[in-house]
Amino acid sequence: MRLVGYNTQFSRGRDGRIDIDRMTAAVRDADVLALQEVERHWQRSGETDQPAEIARRFPNHHWAYGPYFDVDASSVAADGSVTNRRRQFGVMTLSRWPILSTRLHTLPKFKTGPVFCMIAGMLETVIAAPGGPIRHYNLHLNDVSPDERLAQIARLFEVLWSAPKEGGTWTGHDPDWQTDNPPPMPEDAILSGDFNLVPGSPEYEALVGPKDRDFGYGRVDVGHRLVDAWVATGHGEAEGVTYPPCHGQPGVRIDYSFVTLGLAPRLQKCWIDNDAPGSDHQPVWIELS
Secondary structure, rough: OEEEEEOOHEEEEOOOOEEEHHHHHHOOOOOOEEEEEEEEOOHHOOOOEHOOOOOOOOOOOEEEEEEEEEEEOEOOOOOOEEEOOEEEEEEEEEEEEEEEEEEEEEEEOOOOOOOOOOOEEEEEEOOOOOOOOEEEEEOOOOOHHHHHHHHHHHHHHHHHHHHHOOOOOOOOOOHHHHHOOOOOOOOEEEEHHHHHHHHOOOOHHHHHHOEEEOOOOEEEOOOOOOOEEHHHOOOOOOOOOOOOOOOOOOEEOEEEEEEEEHHHEEEEEEEOOOOOOOOOOOOOOEEEE
8 A cells, every 4th residue: 555745835846837747647656645735726826726637637536625724716796796716725635445534624823923824734534445444644734933833743643642532523323414334533543744844853753752862762652652654664764855955955854654653563665756846845655564
């Protein structure tokens, strides 16, 4: 089973050209795709409905779109009639298997001064994978403030651990809702996306736990934290670049796939596609048994 996370930058490559075909070509072989920065009705991307265009290129995949940013983009004709339209920005998950349920969670946002800061979020999906249902989170943390990211990570963990206790999108049975059996809410989960943080930072340690500084155990995977798939498959924390050098700064790894501890034994491979030209980020792939 192959899963990929990719900040698409609304399909704008490092050459400044927006090309959905080029972006999707790099991730066409994935079973599950977690795409960030997918938008609808923005002038910069030609007012395109990008989720619809991306879905059209994956006719054999199910999909869900989570527009955590949603503002008015409607127009009013001379006779007063309204053409309703929303300008949206968010995350999109595609799956080769049915998406049984979804929930969109917004993350904490801090009011800033002149520095641009927008609302962020994550899309929860439960996917009917052949080996059993998978709980997956597609997310994008903000890049403005470490304090804000730490607050977003705290909210991430609240959602992550409370979901199995709450059960699926519904529980019980009511014929008026025309529902079959309630969808599952698996204990373990996969998280993919642009976290806008680097290994070794306080935000990274909030996700995976601190290193032991007294007895030489290093960074121990524990049940109430997450496992970095890149590290768990044999790479060094400081290795890998998903966001190339920019504005005089070196390339960094800020895009990740994490799993909860129960899924760590199923990790087979993790790799970064350094050749994909369709965004200013690089896709991060994982393979599960």
